[in-house]
Amino acid sequence: GAVVSQHPSRVICKSGTSVKIECRSLDFQATTMFWYRQFPKQSLMLMATSNEGSKATYEQGVEKDKFLINHASLTLSTLTVTSAHPEDSSFYICSAKAGELFFGEGSRLTVL
Amino acid sequence: GEDVEQSLFLSVREGDSSVINCTYTDSSSTYLYWYKQEPGAGLQLLTYIFSNMDMKQDQRLTVLLNKKDKHLSLRIADTQTGDSAIYFCAEGEGGKLIFGQGTELSVKP
Numbered sequence: 001g002a003v004v005s006q007h008p009s010r011v012i013c014k015s016g017t018s019v020k021i022e023c024r025s026l027d028f029q030a031t032t033m034f035w036y037r038q039f040p041k042q043s044l045m046l047m048a049t050s051n052e053g054s055k056a057t058y059e060q061g062v063e064k065d066k067f068l069i070n071h072a073s074l075t076l077s078t079l080t081v082t083s084a085h086p087e088d089s090s091f092y093i094c095s096a097k098a099g100e101l102f103f104g105e106g107s108r109l110t111v112l
Numbered sequence: 113g114e115d116v117e118q119s120l121f122l123s124v125r126e127g128d129s130s131v132i133n134c135t136y137t138d139s140s141s142t143y144l145y146w147y148k149q150e151p152g153a154g155l156q157l158l159t160y161i162f163s164n165m166d167m168k169q170d171q172r173l174t175v176l177l178n179k180k181d182k183h184l185s186l187r188i189a190d191t192q193t194g195d196s197a198i199y200f201c202a203e204g205e206g207g208k209l210i211f212g213q214g215t216e217l218s219v220k221p
Contacts, residue, residue: 101157105153
């Protein structure tokens with residue numbers, strides 16, 4: 001089946017730095033990808049919809065200047081957490097639709 | 113807004129059946145889903161049910177949908193230790209899904 005891959009799977013950074021997470025569709029083209037965030041022991045919350053060649057659509061309450069999304073090609077979307085703070089520590093999961101919705105393995109961000 | 117609710121924990125013995133329950137509020141969803149998440153991993157689609165169906169069976173998995181009560185359940189027959197994970201129900205359209213909090217299934221040998 002279709003595969004969605006994320007990189008890195010784990011990242012630790014210092015407070016105030018920026019971190020980029022990549023989401024790739026490996027064997028299909030995805031004009032739309034979705035970014036979710038999951039806090040420990042909690043559900044996934046949709047953050048934004050990434051659209052190839054156009055601006056991302058953010059859910060209510062998600063700061064677009066803090067969570068920069070770029071979808072420059074049909075197989076790659078990136079999420080950059082800018083000026084990261086400890087409260088941004090979370091599990092970030094992307095997904096893309098190829099018939100059904102496929103999820104990446106997730107990227108665990110820890111901000112010290 | 114839309115909401116999806118699940119119980120947080122379920123513990124069963126190996127070989128027993130597990131039933132994970134979910135309630136939702138948005139009756140307009142075309143599909144309802146069950147996902148499995150193993151520790152530190154992404155989500156794996158287990159099964160889904162079309163909103164005009166009452167039941168769907170797929171090997172050890174049985175999904176029951178009660179549209180009137182907006183209640184969805186996942187039954188896992190002959191539960192194995194490898195089934196230990198967090199199970200999420202979700203509703204929505206396209207890629208914009210609303211997830212429940214997840215039910216942590218613990219299978220004891």
